[in-house]
Amino acid sequence: MIRISCLLLLVFFKTEAQTSVLNVGDSLFVLGNYSKAIHAYKSLSNQPEVYDKLAKAYTAIGNYDDALKYYELGVESNPQNTLLKYDYAKLLSGTKKFKEAKSMFSSLIKTDSLNPNFHYELGLVLEKLNDSTAINAFKTTFSLDNTHQKAIYEIAKMHLQQREYAQVDEYVDKGLESYQNNVKLISLKAQNYFWSQNYHEAIAWFEKLLDLGEKSAFVYEKISLSYAQHFNYEKAIEYRLKALKFNPHDATALYVIGTYYLNTNDYENAEKFIDDALFLLDKPLDKEYMKLATVFNLQKKYKESIETLKKAIKEAPDNYFAHFQMAATLDSYYEDYDARIKVYENLLKKFSDKGMNPFIEDRISKLKQEKFIKEGEKKD
Template structure:
């Protein structure tokens, strides 16, 4: 009975493949997962299981292809990048192994920039300006390509330190880092740079 009578039964093929897979009989599992793909069961789960089975069978190129198929369908799954990294590691392709393991960390790690920005706003309303600065710095670490966090860091330092030279350096770093920021930021930062240069000039005379 079973697959002898129902050779295209997806549920039975999946059950049989997983039975071999879960008992570490990876070579025996491979034909069942391959058959699932042939029948149109092109799901990330199937590609991942087949990729791992190929990996354990030392068929590295096939394993890489399966994992990349799975990633193409589910690019927010850190396990896929991590396991693909191990395929490259076993195949002694260290740069690629490093890339995919780092990618798994990047995908797995939550981006907390918005949460830190909210905490910065709360701290500012409580007049805790040093704490506000810390939260904006944390937000910037989480999402360094977002110009408003770096701008807020400069603005907070400008207000807290009362050191025109350091404030000027920060704002100039902003313009160097973000070549094409939102027009609002470009205008307000450029204006503040001009003011600080004037302030520094008169303080030296």
């Protein structure tokens, strides 16, 4: 009898000790001391009891290989634990093991087909696998929970990619009914108007994003482009300059801002921004140099324009319009009629097959007439 009592006491104390260690491990985990929690859990004799805890602790410290190992052991020892399988499936997805994640989420759906999030997570995995049925999983999520913001976003995003503007509006508006400040849906709304060329509405929704603190280069760029479509170049410049702060060496942005300044007749800034863009661009620059030459011509800086057009012609020797712009610039720069006439005659000779020959021939004729009149005036 005494021997039995001692055995019972030994079992009791051992159980109490194990419970105490488990409680210590749980406390350490809650406080974020994950490595010590792992050490505590591993000292327990009944390891299957803490497979899930070990998996979560390893996940918390970023050791995903060991986390996956313990999730797999946990699922094998307790296959009915849906929550464990769900966490395991999410980690499989998060570590880009998409095929395994697909299998696990499909298994969960068989267990509970009415759980909307199982379908949503499966949709994300299918999307990563470039599986076109991903949208079906998101739409199933929506049918089970028509307030599921993440599923609505994914559905609307896919319709936007297909330029199915009406469907985008339908889903986004439904999502905004239950969460009016969802910035991801508002962004889709703004983009939807932008790509459908309803720039007035696009501006309103991009402005709403800014009001909600979404001050990104993307938003500033798109609202700038929208204002430019309405010929409001002052606003277009204001917002494109804000976008430029995110990437001050964006040559395309510098060039676009320069063209906006040109449209407001601010030639000084147009020259500055286009010149800065040309310095950075690494591609054939004939069109950009021609634009800068136009800015110089509008300021009657013909010498600068001629030098710039030389660069344009060097970039693209067969660009007829660059040669034509050079001829027109030299026409304005030279005082000698013979030199001006010669410029156009050379152009005709070099590009005899171009459609602007009648215009050039007419200009040559007018210059000859002007020369004749001027010479007559001198004799008188």
